[in-house]
Amino acid sequence: MTSRTASCCCGQLRIEVQGETLGTGVCHCLACQQRTGSVFATIAAYAAPYKVTGTATEYVRTGDHGAKFRFRFCPVCGSNVFHTGEGEEGFVMVAVGAFADPDFPPPQDSVYECRRHAWVQLPEGIARYDKDPP
Template sequence: MREISYPLSGSCQCGGVTYTLNEPPLMIVACHCRECQKLSTSAFSITAMVKPEAVVFSGEMSDWSRSSDSGNISAAKFCPTCGNRIYHYNPDDSSTLKLKPSNISDTRVINPTLHVWISEKQDWYQIPEGVKTFQKQPS
């Protein structure tokens, strides 16, 4: 398999928001919580944890947020035209962005190395052997 070359580009469905990811994600996480199931309309949501300085965004984005079970705020940026989520973040922790990588040019980067909230996982989905898991959110 060929190596993934950076930078990678990404965009929402309508192309109103674009971005460039200049380096590999810190990790790829699959979250199985009910809120992520709603977000993804699937069994889990995939997030690429990236350094804020590793990604450059262009285009207008809207905001949305909610409280999480931990008491933290889960905030999101999304395209106001097509509604695609671009990234999530914690306003109290600027060390990482939670990029939604399904809209990236080379989707081979989407290979979860960590599965969280498996206590809410759909029974029909089998997590691959050897992948690290957490019943809820790791501390």
Template sequence: MKSYSGACLCGEIRYEIKADAGPSRICWCKDCQRISSNGTVNVIFPSDAIRITGTPGKHEKTADSGNTVTRRFCSKCGSHFFSDSSGRPGLTVVRAGTLDAPSAIKPAMNIWVASAPTWACIDQSLDQSKGPPLPPSPAKT
């Protein structure tokens, strides 16, 4: 089992994950574009493997997929960390850019490509989905 750690821009919130990484994807949905001004690189982990120091703020919204998504972020600097979806209970999406070693994760797929802006740099060597991918199976920790 691997270990990952990460933090927000200001350092107010830190996290540690003790689990192997699940699927990693670059998401081009409109919500991810709004929180990052680009696509976001995300990796899925078992929710119970994530230990957070600090208290993230949260925002709940119905996503393009129709699922209720709870996004967590640093209330001080605005860094976005995690998303939990009603469509994948027990799994949490972690924004790879907040990892202390983001290169430890390599995306395998672009998702919601149909929503990407015309200027998006989409890696053609990765699998692509015009909309959402099939939900992953819960990972064992």
């Protein structure tokens, strides 16, 4: 089975996932822009089990539909590495940049297109949603 390891910039916080991604997407919502310090977040979902090593700082945010998301950051370098949805323990969402792999597969969907910066160009053929689909 294929495994991938994502880590923070300093290497203190790591997550190892198994198998292929369940999907990769980008989010242009303002919360993700502020959280990442970029104009969008790119995340890849993986099924459990997964293995976390190191210490994480957590931040819980409530999404538009009321779901709570628990984001994990490195307390040393501040890198965002992964997050989970409360009540959704069957999978984890990993920040694609934390894999440090320029050959990582492209996203299949894009959410919060209403907040996408006009100059951001995404691959053709991906599903696009004005907001977050329920």
